Amino acid sequence: MIDLLGYEFMQRALIAALVTGLAAPVIGTYLVQRRLALLGDGLGHVAVTGVALGLLTGIAPTWTAVVVAILGAVAIELIRDRGHTSGDLALALLFYGGLAGGVMITGLAGQTGATLQRYLFGSITSISLTDIWFTIGLAVVILGLGLGLMPQLFTVAQDQDFAKVAGLNVRAYNLLVAVLAAVTVTVAMRTVGLLLVSALMIVPVATSQQLARSFRATVTGAVVVGAGAGVGGLLVSAYLSQSYDLTVPPGSAIVLLALACFVATWPLGALLRRRQQRSTPFPDVAPDEHEVTAHHDHEHGPDCGHLAVPHGDHVDYVHDGHRHAPHGKHYDEH
């Protein structure tokens, strides 16, 4: 394992995985906040056409993919901005158009599916030094804008009407998020591949929001999960290929590792939400009549094992589907 890290291609791959894992969830958080989790997927499909155009024209596919993905993002955002009802459908049309166009142009370019596959499923271990600088540069832009403009982007994604009345240029900020998502897609293209790009943007967010109570905690958690899954997944796939001679594409290992994090945190999140709901105070409504609990041997107290829930000026104990409120020497049904 250690000697594997000595290879230059492996070091490059590790940097790419780390940087992508850091940047993708930041934009992903805004997409989830706006309930647009699938936008990244749509842009990934559109970028396939971009890659194919690169293969056809001989221009570096990374560049053509960036340009086409950004054009796609602008188109989606404009369509969403115009008519609200057709936004979902417009996204679907772009999905299919992008993928079919990409496959067709690749064919026209005389390339085999194998070439396209490098972009569809990633080829992190064959990243060149130029690609690394390109990846780092774009990731810095994504992180800088995504985190630096957090108050503005947060407000716009949270409540567009409010943001407009606060004087923010909502259309410009929405466009910025869409363009940053497009850039993220192309950055992550080499790491996990276009078909799995969206997973790296969304799954870490889904994981961290199981435990987070605030937006800031969600972003922080998502970045940690994203970077961890990026590096961890790459190491897992390298380890498997070296020790057991198994071919595991790093992209799939990264995404599955992120999903494993989600599966691990989900029960904890469900438990937390349940507990929070159970211990939410009862509304301050007095019971209709004074009803004394029948023969009650148990004495409720701070450590009695029954859930204590605030109710107005006193505490009710949840006991077998009843709410018992201490009253002198007996308990009342509340």
Place this chain on the structure above:
Amino acid sequence: MTPHADPVVELRDGAVVLGGRPVVRQVDLTVRAGEFVTLLGPNGSGKSTLVRALTGLRPLARGSLSLFGTPMGSFRDWHRLGYVPQRAGAASGVPVSVREVVASGRLTRRRVLSLPSRADRAAVTEALEVVGLADRAKDSVGTLSGGQQQRVLIARALAGGPDLFFLDEPTAGVDLPNQEALADALATLSRSGSTIVLVTHELGPLAPLVDRTVVLRDGRVVYDGPPLDLSDAHGHHHHHDHDAGRHDHHPDVVAPWDREDHRL
């Protein structure tokens, strides 16, 4: 309230068109500093659309609008406006803390790429105290009840320290204790000299705060004057729930115009 105070909102011959249909028409409305105005009217009377036009969210098809004496087109003092949009809740797709939502109301006072100052943080804390939710600041907004979420949205509007508030149905679907908490917050604001424009179906505990009532019907102002005395009408119209044809929660206000001989 004070007829000689400066006009804060001035709409002349305002009309709003949605999908080719005039929804608000020929509306003249002047709100003076310190007034507490309610816009009443049945569903579809255009009161929400009117308030959205007053905030600049909906363009005027004709007429002119000035806020604080500045034509809307060149209005830039956004920090003077506090807007509480009509929303089901304050939650979104990710967990967001109560404090974060309220802090976003402070953006009108903050420069891009600057960290929140001490004054910003103090304003957020104060806004939370006014609506009585200071103890929930760190909780996720999604875990609050609907009424509490409305109070969060009001705190958000408060945080920027505006002197003109537009509230769009803040009491819709809110239980009575929360309506009372809301009324307390608005009373505090009104006492401090803020101008308040409130769109609502049912005034409830807000009724004593109102200086002036504007009733809309079919996109036009049909009444503009002192609050109507509802106590008398209430007795006669308690069966308005049976009037299934009209979803009018203010029969006492609108009923006179609803009679056949008064139809517009």
